[in-house]
Amino acid sequence: MTSKILVTGGAGYIGSHTSYACLDEGFEVVILDDLSTGVAHAISPEARFIEGDVADRELLARIFKEEKPDAVLHFAGRIVVPESVENPIKYYQENTCTSLGLLHEMVKADIGTILFSSTAAVYDPDNGGDALPEDALKVPLSPYGQSKLMTEAMIRDIGVAHGLGAGILRYFNVAGADPKGRVGQSTPNATHLLKIASQVATGKREFMEVYGEDYETRDGTCVRDYIHVSDLASAHVETLKHVLSVGGQITMNCGYGRGATVKEVIAAAERVTGSPIDARPADRRAGDAPSLVADVSRIRETLPSWQPKHETLEEMAETAIAWEEKLKTLNSA
Ligand SMILES: NC(=O)c1ccc[n+]([C@@H]2O[C@H](COP(=O)([O-])OP(=O)(O)OC[C@H]3O[C@@H](n4cnc5c(N)ncnc54)[C@H](O)[C@@H]3O)[C@@H](O)[C@H]2O)c1
Ligand SMILES: O=c1ccn([C@@H]2O[C@H](COP(=O)(O)OP(=O)(O)O[C@H]3O[C@H](CO)[C@H](O)[C@H](O)[C@H]3O)[C@@H](O)[C@H]2O)c(=O)[nH]1
Structure with missing residues (x-):
């Protein structure tokens, strides 16, 4: 039923x-x-x-x-x-x-x-x-x-x-966004990192800021899963x-149980378009955790049928950028 x-x-x-x-x-x-x-x-x-x-x-x-x-x-x-x-x-x-x-x-x-x-x-x-x-x-x-x-x-x-x-x-x-292009992140003033990077990559923003490069992480920027x-x-x-x-x-x-830095996310978006993203160093953003990475043992054990299919940063960037392009037509319609 x-x-x-x-x-x-x-x-x-x-x-x-x-x-x-x-x-x-x-x-x-x-x-x-x-x-x-x-x-x-x-x-x-x-x-x-x-x-x-x-x-x-x-x-x-x-x-x-x-x-x-x-x-x-x-x-x-x-x-x-x-x-x-x-x-x-x-x-x-x-x-x-x-x-x-x-x-x-x-x-x-x-x-x-x-x-x-x-x-x-x-x-x-x-x-x-x-x-x-x-x-x-x-x-x-x-x-x-x-x-x-x-x-x-x-x-x-x-x-x-x-x-x-x-x-x-x-x-x-x-x-990221639906690989079939049906939906994506559409909130115009969303503040999420890859959304902002995609707006720069598609010419909607001139540049973006990297909030803090002095964290104790592998390249100094915050790590997220x-x-x-x-x-x-x-x-x-x-x-x-x-x-x-x-x-x-x-x-x-x-999550996927592994972290990526802010710079690694921006680099993935650059690889997708083949063009540099103007990302400027800025002060730390208040309240940011240096690192947040999931232990995913429980979801993996509980839901063996859950098989993630889009785990690379490139796929997240590719679908996010494609959606940002599509939004140009949707918003002008
Ligand atoms: N986006 C993230 O990275 C993230 C991370 C962790 C948790 N979450 C949680 O996931 C959920 C969805 O987030 P999202 O990114 O899709 O946000 P979103 O703003 O895109 O979606 C929220 C939706 O809820 C609707 N809404 C809000 N208040 C409502 C109300 N009182 N009655 C009816 N509709 C209402 C909005 O119109 C919108 O369509 C939220 O609860 C958020 O806290 C999001
Ligand atoms: O223009 C930007 C945007 C973000 N960042 C950095 O990128 C990382 C990720 O920032 P996001 O704003 O994309 O995401 P947050 O980790 O701050 O928060 C998100 O994930 C949280 C859980 O970790 C909450 O659920 C929250 O709702 C959701 O927005 C942070 O280090 C942030 O400082 C930049 O450097 N520049």
């Missing part, structure tokens, strides 16, 4: 890729998005789209009654770390409180499964650079990270009390199948 899922934030970067991946796997997909940072062109015509706010509890109750989804994939939220420092109320309201309302409505409607987008920002930024297992020390530096960690705790407690199956996925650094968004999307599909079949709760890091 076909399973039906409700995807909150399905018009956003990761939610749209995951919606396509779920549709490709035969799931029925209903998307709830208020288009605050998402875009209509990211929504597959095969999905049912409801424009609305996840904080609207009456709307949620109606959707659950009418659509009876088997699971909710909860991507919707605010994601800008410095903004969360300036405006923590917004982040606790729109990430933590909205998620609590969603969980409450799920329990009331007896919806038994949730996947939740968490983040590597929950871990200790001064972690020494070793790969981080899921039980590593949590020291979220920003209200953004804290709002996610609090939501994780709510899901665990509510899950135990009400028998909710849950997959909590802690994404490391998500990059970049994961291609399509591999992350397929990790959701496999997690969904796993939780729908065995129930229970699982928290898993999503």
